[in-house]
Amino acid sequence: MTMHLNDVTLTYPDGDGRLTALDHVTVHAEPGALTAVVGPSGSGKSSLLAVAATLITPDSGQVLLDGTDLVGLSRAQRTSVRRKRIGIVFQSANLLASLTALEQLTVMAHLAGGVTTAAGERAAELLDAVGLAARADRRPHQLSGGQRQRVTIARGLMNDPSVLLVDEPTSALDTERGAAILDLLRRLTTERDLATIVVTHDRDHLAHADQVVEITDGRARVLAAA
Amino acid sequence: MFVALRDLKFAKGRFALMGAVVTLITLLVVLLSGLTAGLGRENVSAITDLDADHLVFAAPAQGQDISFSDSVIPAGTQEAWTGVDGVASVEPIALGMSRVESGERSTGVAFFAVGGSSTLPPAAVRGGEVVLAEQAAEDLGVVAGDTVAVGGTELEVAAVAGRDSYSHAPVAWISTADRPTTGADPTAATVLAIHAGAADLPAADADLGTETVTVADSLNAIGSYSSENGSLQLMRGLLLAISALVIGAFFTVWTVQRSPEIAILKAVGASTGYLLRDAVGQAFVLLLFGTGLGAALAAGLGALASAAVPFVLDPATVLLPAALLVVLGLVGAAASLRRIATVDPLTALGSAR
Ligand SMILES: Nc1ncnc2c1ncn2[C@@H]1O[C@H](COP(=O)(O)OP(=O)(O)OP(=O)(O)O)[C@@H](O)[C@H]1O
Ligand SMILES: [Mg+2]
Numbered sequence: 001m002t003m004h005l006n007d008v009t010l011t012y013p014d015g016d017g018r019l020t021a022l023d024h025v026t027v028h029a030e031p032g033a034l035t036a037v038v039g040p041s042g043s044g045k046s047s048l049l050a051v052a053a054t055l056i057t058p059d060s061g062q063v064l065l066d067g068t069d070l071v072g073l074s075r076a077q078r079t080s081v082r083r084k085r086i087g088i089v090f091q092s093a094n095l096l097a098s099l100t101a102l103e104q105l106t107v108m109a110h111l112a113g114g115v116t117t118a119a120g121e122r123a124a125e126l127l128d129a130v131g132l133a134a135r136a137d138r139r140p141h142q143l144s145g146g147q148r149q150r151v152t153i154a155r156g157l158m159n160d161p162s163v164l165l166v167d168e169p170t171s172a173l174d175t176e177r178g179a180a181i182l183d184l185l186r187r188l189t190t191e192r193d194l195a196t197i198v199v200t201h202d203r204d205h206l207a208h209a210d211q212v213v214e215i216t217d218g219r220a221r222v223l224a225a226a
Numbered sequence: 227m228f229v230a231l232r233d234l235k236f237a238k239g240r241f242a243l244m245g246a247v248v249t250l251i252t253l254l255v256v257l258l259s260g261l262t263a264g265l266g267r268e269n270v271s272a273i274t275d276l277d278a279d280h281l282v283f284a285a286p287a288q289g290q291d292i293s294f295s296d297s298v299i300p301a302g303t304q305e306a307w308t309g310v311d312g313v314a315s316v317e318p319i320a321l322g323m324s325r326v327e328s329g330e331r332s333t334g335v336a337f338f339a340v341g342g343s344s345t346l347p348p349a350a351v352r353g354g355e356v357v358l359a360e361q362a363a364e365d366l367g368v369v370a371g372d373t374v375a376v377g378g379t380e381l382e383v384a385a386v387a388g389r390d391s392y393s394h395a396p397v398a399w400i401s402t403a404d405r406p407t408t409g410a411d412p413t414a415a416t417v418l419a420i421h422a423g424a425a426d427l428p429a430a431d432a433d434l435g436t437e438t439v440t441v442a443d444s445l446n447a448i449g450s451y452s453s454e455n456g457s458l459q460l461m462r463g464l465l466l467a468i469s470a471l472v473i474g475a476f477f478t479v480w481t482v483q484r485s486p487e488i489a490i491l492k493a494v495g496a497s498t499g500y501l502l503r504d505a506v507g508q509a510f511v512l513l514l515f516g517t518g519l520g521a522a523l524a525a526g527l528g529a530l531a532s533a534a535v536p537f538v539l540d541p542a543t544v545l546l547p548a549a550l551l552v553v554l555g556l557v558g559a560a561a562s563l564r565r566i567a568t569v570d571p572l573t574a575l576g577s578a579r
Contacts, residue, residue, distance in 0.1 A: 090574060106228075111491075
C-alpha cells in the first residue's frame, strides 16, 4: 500500500502569528521502498511524520493511504488507522516501563482485540527478527538503548501495518549500532513490502534508501537515490 | 487491563501504599459502622423488637417533637384507641428508667410496664413478677425464681429472657400494677403499641389528641438516639468523603506521572475508551483488595471487641460500608479520567524523554 502526502501545509500557533512547519510538501512512499527524510534541526521532519501518522491534522493537503484521504477522519477513525495500518517508531525508544520486551508487542494485539496464540507467536517471531529472542522477558530498564529501539521497531510491525514511520531511530546510538538499525529497517521493508519513511540526520544512512527527501524550512525537495 | 495489571505489579510499592491507605480507611469505617449499629441497638432494640407496627404518642405541644419522656396517654385515650375502626391490637406500655436491686448488687434498667395479658414481653409477666433481659440478670447474678426489688417493689423473677435494651439499659418487663411510682397518674401509659391494620390513623390522631408513627420513626423520639446516631453518622460520612478525595488525588498524580505512556499508547492506536477502561479497572482492583482486606480486619477486630463493647457484625455494617468505599473510590478515580482523555498522542513523537 502507498502513502502519498500531497501538497501538505502545516502551521503551528506561534505568538500572535503562525509558524509554517510544512510548506506545500509532497512525498510519495511506495511499498517495499525506503524513503529517507533529511534536513537540519527544526526544518519540519518530525512534523512530516506526525502528519503521515495522523497524529496532527494539516492545514491543507492530502494524506492518502492507498487512495483514501486520512485528513478529515474522526479522531476514533484515525486511532483505528494507526492501530491497524501504520507502524510508528519514535525518536527516543518509547516503551512502557512495566512491560517485558515480548509484552511490548503483545499489547498491540490486545489493543486490536485480544492476545491470541497466533499473536504470541507473531510477537516472538518479530523479536527474533530484530535479534532479541533471548531478551524477550526483559523490561526496558534492563535493555540497552539499541535493544530498546529494536523492540520499538518490532512493535511497529506487530499489527502487520503497510506503512512504517520512523523518527531518528539512531539518535541515541553509536555509529555502529545506528548502522545496524538501518540495515534492519532496510531488510524489513523489503521482506514485508512496507512503505517506510525514515527521518535521519546521518548522511551515511542514505545508502540504504530508495529515495531521499530533503527538507529545509518546511520545503521538501526529492533527491535522487544515493 | 493488559497494561493496568502489569503496572500494578511493576509499581508495587506505590500501589501497596495506596492499598494500605484504603485498607485503613475501610477498617475505620467498618469499625465505626459496627459500633454505631451496636450503640444504636443498645438504645432502641426494645422498641424495634416490639410486636407492633405503629406507636401512639401523646400529641406534643406546638413546635415540639414526639418524645418517650414527655408522652402521657391517660386511661381514657387508651380505651378510645381500642375502639378505633380497623386497629387490630392496642397494648399500652408505661416505660421509664429505674434501678433493680438484689442483695448488694444493683443495676440500672429500663422498665416496660404492660398489662397482665400482654403478649409484648418475651415471657408472660403477672402482678408481682418481673421478666429480666439477660444482661440485667447477669449484672445482678440472679436466675428465675430469685427475688429482686424494682424501684423498691419486691418482685419475683419469672424468667430471664431476651437481649432487649432501651436507652443503653437492659429491659425489665413488669406488670402495670408494679410500676415504680413516679408521681404520675398510675393508670396512664407512655405509648400504645398497635397493629394499625386498615385504620385511618390521621383521623384517629385528630380525634384523640395523639400522634401515631411507625416503629422506625419512633426511634427519633428517644432523646439520646438521634444525637448519638447523628454524630457517629457524620464521622462516617466524613471518612467516606476523605477516602474519595485521597483516592482521587492518588489516581490524578498517577495519571499525570504516566501521561507520557498514555501518549505512546494513544499514538500506537489505543482508543480513549480502552485507556479509560484500563484505568477504571486498575482502580477497581486496588479498591477491591484494599477494602476486602480492611473489611476482613475490621470483622476480626469487631468479633474480638464485641465481648467488651456493643458491636454489630453483619452485612449491613461490614459489606455495605466496604461497597460504599469501592463506589466512592471509583468516583474519586473518575476525577483523573478527564486527564487521560486530554493527553495528546502527538507528544509521544520525537519527545526526548
Ligand atoms: N507543537 C508545536 N508547537 C509549535 N511549534 C512547533 C511544534 N512542534 C514543532 N514546532 C516547530 O515546528 C518546526 C518544525 O519542527 P519539527 O519538530 O518538525 O522539526 P525537526 O525537523 O523534526 O527537528 P529535529 O531534527 O530537531 O527533530 C520547528 O520550528 C519547531 O519549533
Ligand atoms: Mg524531530
